[in-house]
Amino acid sequence: MGRCVYGGVYEPGHPEADVDGLRADVVKLTRELGVTAVRYPGGNFVSGYRWEDGVGPVEQRPQTLDLAWRSVEPNTFGLNEFMTWARQTDIEPIMAVNLGTRGVEDACNLLEYANFPGGTRWSDLRIAHGVREPHRIRTWCLGNEMDGPWQIGQKTATEYGRLAAETGKAMRRIDPSIELVACGSSNERMPTFGSWEAQVLDEAYDVVDYISLHAYFEQHGDDRVGFLASAQVMDSFIEGVVATCDHIGAKRRSRRKLNLSFDEWNLWYESRFAGQDNLDWARAPRLIEDEYTVEDAVVLGNLLMSLLRHSDRVTIACLAQLVNVIAPIRTEPDTGAWRQTIFYPFALTARHARGEVLRVEPVSPMLHSATLGDVAAVDVAATRDPETGETTIFAVNRDDRQAATLQLRLAGDHEVVEHVVLGGQDLLATNSKSAPRRVEPRTSTRHFVEPSSLSAELPPVSWSMIRTAPRASVAG
Template identity: 65%
Template sequence: MTTRARLTLDPAFRVAPVEPRLFGSFVEHMGRCVYTGIFEPGHPSAGPDGFRTDVLELVRELGVTLVRYPGGNFVSNHRWEDGVGPAEHRPTTLDLAWRTVEDNSFGLNEFMAWTARAEVEPMMALNLGTRGVAEALNLVEYATFPAGTRWSELRRSHGADKPHDIRLWCLGNELDGPWQMGHKTAREYGRLAAETARALKRFDPTLSLVACGSSNSSIPTFGSWEAQVLEETYDLVDYISLHAYYDPSDGDADSFLASAADMEHMIRSVAATADHVAATLRSRKRLKLSFDEWNVWYQSRFGGESSLDWARHPRLIEDRYDVTDAVVVGSLLITLLRNADRVGVACQAQLANVIAPIMTEPGGPAWRQSIFHPFALTARHARGEVLRVEPEAATIETARYGEVPAVWATATHDPATGAMTLFAVNRDRGAACDLDVVLPGGLEPVEHVELADEDPSAANSAAQPYRVVPRPGSGLRHQDRLATLTLPPTSWTMVRFAVKE
């Protein structure tokens, strides 16, 4: 069976410019993300700095523009001072978030050296769980002040003569969650975040600050948390955060494939709450959103922090991603682009090994998971401005989200060249879809790739690293201002159009 859908690409239907920060990632001291992930002294590919160059090559290929660090739950019990100075003098500490023995051999200065090698922007999280305003100021001074003060001179004595260029700072992490070290009520957190923001803006008014929003949309305080926090912080911060993970473990594949419906609802709900607070405060500022944790996560397979034994760099939530997971990730990227007028930052969590697009073996290879591919191609080809795209398509009934369109899509337009790129997902597991694309005059297709498989549970591994890869699409027909292509069941597709020469 084949269904039919139709959409129009028109450069006049502009949403917002493509923000490079939408293609961020996340490195937390959790499991093997850092140790034997991005950092493994003694690995055959590692140089004197201990960075795995095979992973660095994949990070560049992935197209990551920004990386959030060092957490995550880890940051709420973290003393940044333990991760600076001569490595041999750093203490071994306990991370209460993930019950990990942390040797602190990788810390702030190593991370900043790694971001330079990876050519990504750093996004730094502050501990507002077990620490406060003074410790935050000390860290920002250590990291960013040029010279001549206690903390800047300490940095220079550690070999980092020039200040680090860190412009984006998170005011804590998920402090609405009772699992968090230093869990707070919205009012408690809002007051602390406001006082920290005032101090940091006094230090450097050009810093960009992210207030903690809800850790997920199902927590009972969702919405009220954002409202109360923003009543304290609205004119002091630049973003409020959103976090969401989507779990396929319950077997409801139709709802899982429609996960983007929840992400879009969450974005619009938080944006509406922010706008309400702005109205009550008589503020003309329009707050942006930082979706700084998102991904597919088989969360129900994880027994929780209490199930963990104390260990050093354990294998932790190293989920194996298949074709269906990749299609969902592609649909979530489409959603972030569709809402580029409000979402200014986004970070897929995490970068290596821990629910990650990149997997490694200690002393061994690194490879791309299935979810690597839609991220890499979207980051590479989403250029210029996002266009408003509203497909006319059949609907699918889902248990979690009701009726959703079978086709989910967005597109970008490069005003400099006239080129357009279409990104589309077919959520239907049982039927292909013939998609009619109405184009402006003068365009022709130049690339058509799709990620699909007769076995939607197919996945990559160290033994079969290329089992799931994007392949050239077939059957695209183009005449005048109409292109027609077939979207396979459970598929992600990209088509690039260029101006005829």
């Protein structure tokens, strides 16, 4: 979509590009971001995609039309280029198959090409393309947003559920080790939300390992408090899907517990987007290259806290997308890549949320939202690394007028090893090509530690991360 691939991760001729056309600056920032898995080739794009067009000699690949985004697809970047990039960035690939215009046979052909060792039509074709070892892709998405009227090949829940079940059954006969993701509702506002999940899982529960969730957030009208409390909406969405999964499991008397793949989530100012039907045909057009503010970074940090809270069941979560298109990383052809404001909470959470997620039930004053009613002014999540004893606390103050004081009880005598803050000032500031480091997390000293307790200031509209470690004892 847009400039995520062409002009993003892949730009032959750019000063930062390697011999494969992959931008080293984007690889470096992807590693810094802490990404562990990437879903490819997306999104709405996959529902009309012929994967065969993107393999083999580049000069023989056709230019095709991407009906999802009215784009001309040159197919110079395909499966094997993606896997080369995946090895450079040390990420695990998540592959999506086209169940919009295609089906069981083509999904099996792609799996055979990607994962089968050799000696068959499609695996030998991969070897002929210069890739002797199989890619061993573990996780496979069975289509994308198949409930959406915007989707090429939209289906009813029963139609899709049966197709997903039959496709998954056939794919497992080729490679029994794979994990499969069924499409859930495109978002919780869909009129069929809940019933879609139930009907799909009635057909496919015994075949799939995950069901997907997608959600994008933006401020509606003047309800700033509601926007700042987007994580509360995410909490409710996740808990509703978990309940539906468990209901179907109980109905089937199954001992399996399905996990959730929240494989598209982000902030997206969708109200500013003209819509697919109003786009002109173009190659790698500039689509939804939203510029994120400090306030946006606070909200995204809070969404990460929601995902942490539900990590017992949400075991995959993919920020959509990675580069340029509603992304934490931005590029231009005449300069190096830079970090958007939302880069920082993702990178810090990925780096420091380790070990166990702790149950945290904060007591907070309330704020009123026109869309959500009363919401907590302060939200908190925490993790603990059992190997080091280090605790990482993430806290958001949604109040745009007053600072808050976070008061915690700690297990044992701890010291603060890091305290950083985003927000509290310059809420509309952004990073840009001309000022790529205008916004960065700042170190705070506004905390106080006593044996077994910690208090810290949370500025208005801020996201904070506080890391504590057991205080070294001194031998007497």
